[in-house]
Amino acid sequence: MNESTLFSDPDNPDHGVGEYCHQLAHQLFPICRSLTGPGTRETITVLEGILPELKTHSVASGSTAFDWAVPDEWTIIAAYLEDEAGNRIVDFANNNLHVMGYSEPIDTWLELDALQKHLHSLPDQPDAIPYITSYYSRNWGFCITDDQRKTLNAGKYHAVIKSELKPGVLNYAELILPGETNREVFLSTYICHPSMANNELSGPVVATALALWLMTLGNRKFTYRIIFIPETIGSIVYLSKNLDHMKKHTHAGFNLTCIGDDRAYSYLPSRDGNTLSDRVAKHVLHHIDPEFARYNWLDRGSDERQYCSPGVDLPIATIMRSKYGIYPEYHTSKDDLTFVTPSGLQGGFSALRQAIEILENDFIPKITVLCEPQLGKRGLYPSISTKGSNNRVRTMMSLISYCDGENSLFDISELVGEPFHLLQEILGPLIAEGLIEISDSLN
Amino acid sequence: MNESTLFSDPDNPDHGVGEYCHQLAHQLFPICRSLTGPGTRETITVLEGILPELKTHSVASGSTAFDWAVPDEWTIIAAYLEDEAGNRIVDFANNNLHVMGYSEPIDTWLELDALQKHLHSLPDQPDAIPYITSYYSRNWGFCITDDQRKTLNAGKYHAVIKSELKPGVLNYAELILPGETNREVFLSTYICHPSMANNELSGPVVATALALWLMTLGNRKFTYRIIFIPETIGSIVYLSKNLDHMKKHTHAGFNLTCIGDDRAYSYLPSRDGNTLSDRVAKHVLHHIDPEFARYNWLDRGSDERQYCSPGVDLPIATIMRSKYGIYPEYHTSKDDLTFVTPSGLQGGFSALRQAIEILENDFIPKITVLCEPQLGKRGLYPSISTKGSNNRVRTMMSLISYCDGENSLFDISELVGEPFHLLQEILGPLIAEGLIEISDSLN
């Protein structure tokens, strides 16, 4: 499975995407990403190999962005904890979650009692390593399973963290795919977590697959702005550099996070709650799984916090599989590539692709005749009447009844309660016959 | 029971209407109506005998109406199916449903196998004859019970249909009852089905009774436009000739169909869904039967499809008893005058009459004093306080509290949750006392 074979089957456009995303996640999984530092750059380098148009940006530590300043760059070289006998208790080399993110360098012996306040574990999930960071106050620590923590005996321990915290840069990557208009669809995902699959890699790998798919489209109506950033500080920095342009041009957008497991589909709204992005997200999810989880703005927790903040007010909604903070594996070593699966990623990709297809293909249809058209004389009634064909005829007639030049095709799909792509397909022959015209192409 | 005795009892204005309607349906039942042809003319002739002002229109075959053309006129003279022994299997003379509507003429011998594709029956309703038509593609066929179909043995059959399909006219009838204003209430019903009672005759007979009732009213506020047309092509033709006038003048309106059985009350909205017609229909039905069936625009299936189509946009709602397509007798020989009853027709008539009375009697009342009026000094409080009188006083006070010159009496009946006619009755003495004035007569 590689990029060149994706999206080649028009009857099954998503074929193999989940497998491809899962493989890419495997490649990126071991890299120790953080807000800044070599792990993030390495990740971008892998993505550049796939998306040559990807442009990397560097912003110096200390640079201000609204109320924030870019933090020092953190480089982690090695970290381990040993007992007096030289037994290595935990080692960053085995799992990059073992070291607390942004730990300052340390090389010290200390008693277990003193060590305990630098240890982090989860009593409720005793075999999971937690993911802990201390970005904005200097500290150091090790994360271990609670099972292992309980085996530690009194005595001295050697804590070694070889890290650097010094002025450097914050990196992010940006891909602009031009379309017919300068109206933009914005996709944002983050690259700042170490080895975690759903709450990190599912986002960038699905974003990469979406970029590859968009590049195969001959005629994109919209321009696509796809960014790979560290969460929070990255979106704030990005907005500080692009806000005016984005406020003016953004048509819709989605934050990509936690989009790779199989358990659920989830929706989190923009602050407004009723933007086109919100409506499209809910439509797509409803037709994939009517039981999809609906969260509200008070449940937010990712970069929509910035994109929808007062004065920014971008129309960004979130389509997820299992939402961050909800699934028990969240922010632990259990959020791995067994929890995130090819089918989970494929489902997430497909939901986003369908949402984008609605944006790309929506328009305002208008009927060209008064009263219902005579479809029989045009062969637009099915020749054999079956239950399925009857339903399709009813849907066609309902669709036609709403082509009043006010409703967009997407509006109509909501009125009729059928998937957008079905109405789009039904409308084709009616347009070809001249019964429906495009009143506004919404570009 | 005849026309002259109807509507003569002011305390029971609907007395005998159901019986009258049922008798008229009996008279019309045997006539073989279709989109065009002598059956439709014969039906109009019967109605003209009752409503001399009824005006018949003829539109030539081939005339265009929006996207449609008036079809050839169909005349059915005889039709039967015989076996080799000369046994008559089915005969149009026994039941006009036996011949598929718009069957072309045929006189041929054919084997059972070949005959089968021209036979129509209902395996799920084995003792019912289905009603089948083929208006716009040339074909022929016989409709029989499935029980009888199963008795047919292999062998040759003689299929004879003596019909004509040739240019002629499409007929419809129109009654205009002038009122004080040129604002119009529109009532439409159809005359294009052969022997079927609910899904055909209930409509024209209740429309006839409504016309007779309206003619007894001394002072109609609105002009009434009542039409008897073939469904679909008839409404399209009618709109093609009257659309500009109707768009300008139509205040409200109802499509009359399936309004004669006893099982249920039903409502189907206009496309807009919240026109005055819709609100009045729901109000009336709610106070007749709070459990009335509420359908939506996607469930539509009669001439509202034309009246509410984009660019036509008339405010037409539908009040029914059991909705077409829902009751099992629909479009079969079981939709007869045992299913449609005098009480069913009377209930349907009454619902429409009440709806029209709201339209006729609504106005915007306005209180002439500030604060609550002192009703005691005017004798407007009941002298003996009973639970009923207390409820009536509460309703009166609530009514008064909404007479702000913004709400119409009908709006208030919805706010207070009581029937319009009760509020109308309560308001009388308040107007007589000068406490309420008519702010706008809504004509």
Next chain:
Amino acid sequence: MNESTLFSDPDNPDHGVGEYCHQLAHQLFPICRSLTGPGTRETITVLEGILPELKTHSVASGSTAFDWAVPDEWTIIAAYLEDEAGNRIVDFANNNLHVMGYSEPIDTWLELDALQKHLHSLPDQPDAIPYITSYYSRNWGFCITDDQRKTLNAGKYHAVIKSELKPGVLNYAELILPGETNREVFLSTYICHPSMANNELSGPVVATALALWLMTLGNRKFTYRIIFIPETIGSIVYLSKNLDHMKKHTHAGFNLTCIGDDRAYSYLPSRDGNTLSDRVAKHVLHHIDPEFARYNWLDRGSDERQYCSPGVDLPIATIMRSKYGIYPEYHTSKDDLTFVTPSGLQGGFSALRQAIEILENDFIPKITVLCEPQLGKRGLYPSISTKGSNNRVRTMMSLISYCDGENSLFDISELVGEPFHLLQEILGPLIAEGLIEISDSLN
């Protein structure tokens, strides 16, 4: 407990208010109030002792107010019923409910049969004395328990009512507490019922306590208009004298009635139903008791009938404990100071105080930075993370996310679903840090 010790504890502003209100109700309970007369004046005199700024108004009998005229003044001196043996059956001196309100003078002997139509009792509540009046048609009567009524033997009875019904005045009292603006908050309560606790005294005593509390506030944003009036005729008279001013200046307001028992919290809307008063009332009650009873405009029954009548249209909502007409003790001798309790009164006072605090303290906050502020660098994150502190941080972040310069703090408290006072408290440090500014102080 006296006025001077109330509201002195900033950590428990309501301390002792319920006890104080209950004592004041005890003092006022024996007075025989009616629409007019010495009982009402005596009540006002007691209140003047507490609120020296209270201004008494007198309106002459026969004066007109909109559709009404001020009735004659009623003075009741004594009333009793004796049997032939001189046994006193009932005596006004024992319970002022025994005489029907506005009874005309009588001194007559009559047989039990003739007496019965002048007796009022409650078969369903046989040990309760009902409260009955006949304000606007001349009559006389005695109210007794049904238990006692059943003991009356045939024979003659001596009915004596020493009362006067003659031109005099109607009295009411008015307290204006000026604020920074001439926008007004209106509080209305009534003083026209004899010995009844919830449906009378709870209103004036809580209004008195609210006035005392408002007087302790150094900086009132709004001017407060607090009136003590006879119900219905009093509010009509008051409106007839103040309507133009009140329509122009009233920001919000509440009618105070039935606010002293422990059983429930209740809300009755203004006619509009969505005024600021309504929204604040529902917010406060929701956070006191999510199960509070919600009535609608059709359930109204006190002076909101006048304040919200067409053309008056003041934004007056009602916060109650158990609503009039709902609790069985209503309008009987059982509505006493065991039913109304210190804790019930304190709860009622507290609800009104909280509602007023929202009005006083609401404003439109606006964030001064784009994107989320960096709170860590300002020490605005809790140093120790507990479940409680996490919830508070989430609430703080949600609050900040809505500070867009459009929503008021009260709007935000509804969006976030948390009590206004919690958001007010959380916002303090953010304003101190300059992260939030006051966009509009809503005065």
